Amino acid sequence: MKESDPTTLLTCLPVPWRETDGGPGVIASFADLTPAAAFVRDAAGRYLWANHAYAHLYGTTRDAVIGRHLADVDAPDDVARFLALDQEVLTQGRSVRHSLTYRRSDGSPGHAAGYRFPVRWGTGRCVAGLYVDVTDLRMLEQRRLAEEDLRTLRDHGGLPCLRLSPDGRVGEAGTAVAELLRVRLCDLIGSPADSLLARTPERRALHRIWDDLVGGRRSSARTCAVLVDGDNGQRRAEVHLSSVCRTPSRVSGVWAVLTHLGLRHAPQPPLTATQVRILALLAAGRSNADIGGTLHLSRQTVDYHLSRLRDLLGAATRPALVARAYVLGILSPQAWPPRSTAAVHPLSPV
Structure with a gap:
């Protein structure tokens, strides 16, 4: 078996699965093409091997990963965290299962779950990892x-x-x-x-x-x-x-x-914009003369509209008209000066 043979990661499988020339065989191809991301790093954080799925997590190729250091691939904060995990595996001498976050090539956070475990790579003790990207899950x-x-x-x-x-x-x-x-x-x-x-x-x-x-x-x-x-x-x-x-x-x-539900009522003819403005001015305490002057209406026209509003809203007095206008939701309870609930602009009366 070559020193860089990725079958080292899968020693539980029988040797005959390898090709007889000592090069990467069926197991090597399997490790290379499995959808699970796999890598081997030395104690210093240099990549000795990685498969295509691992390189894909970072939006690159396996040849661009192998031989490079963690610092060339991951963000500084991630480098320190990943090296600490590697040292934990080497110190304890056993596999560790955990999940981790990493930075994708587009800058978005990714999530992976899997194992880190110690392996022999040539004459040195290294760290291998096998992870599944669970970001979408x-x-x-x-x-x-x-x-x-x-x-x-x-x-x-x-x-x-x-x-x-x-x-x-x-x-x-x-x-x-x-x-x-x-x-x-x-x-x-x-x-x-x-x-x-x-x-x-x-x-x-x-x-x-x-x-x-x-x-x-x-x-x-x-x-x-x-x-x-x-x-x-x-x-x-x-x-x-x-x-x-x-x-x-x-x-x-x-x-x-x-x-802001208004009072339920029987169907009634819709109010005109002028009638709504009269109700708003009435709620502000304006007299009939003031209302007529503001809307450029005669005193008789204002009296007609008020009489019509009393019939439409079933209110006999000026205070009752204002009260009905609020409980029916015609005037907004959250605005002053008074204005229509349907007003598009906060300073617009209707």
Whole structure:
């Protein structure tokens, strides 16, 4: 057997597996081509042998590894750590099983699991290693755990949320959103999201935002919508949208989370922009004269709008109008001066 023969790593296999000329044979070819990464280093950290799988971890070839020092291949912090592991193996004289992290050729962290063990290489005692790259397996496990956490949050967290497919259908939903919409969860899955929205100006704005999300022009958005439940009741809500990208150029879905839910009410005609501004000014304590001056309306027109708003919202007085505007979600409870929940800009009243 040659001194550099990699069959040294696999002495448990019978000698006849080698070729009779003393060169690397079946076992050598096996060690060279196995998907497990294998290497031999001397006590100083110089590579005496490595197979193709080991070189692939670093994005190079085995010929570029053999004969080089650890410091030529790994980062300084990793070099000190790996040399310490080598010395531990040589000192104890037995194999050590462990996992380790290393730096890939693209700079990303990699993870490997396997064994280091002492070997005789010629006249010297060296360290051999046999490892399997488990980076992708770890990522799959982390993804599985993240998906489990997300499902738990979706189903039991009490937060109304649903995942929509790029064509606008409900792909996943939590029990909280099914209860909110007064429908069975099995009926909600697969239904078009548009069927959950009242035909209001907010719906048209939501369509424009949706086109930007699935088109990849934006990754998240917050807007307002009026939801329609299974009993034809309505309530206003803030909708937080976040796109899910399978690749940088492909959106695989959009998560929608509903917050700041308004009071459920019977269907009613949508308010005009002028009526919403009147409600905002009314909530700020402005008089009819002030409202008319700000909106360039006559006193009679302001009185008409207020009368119309009292009928639409079922409120007999000015304070009751303001209260109803807040509980129905027309005005934002988080803004001052008062403004519409659907306002695009924080300083915009509508």
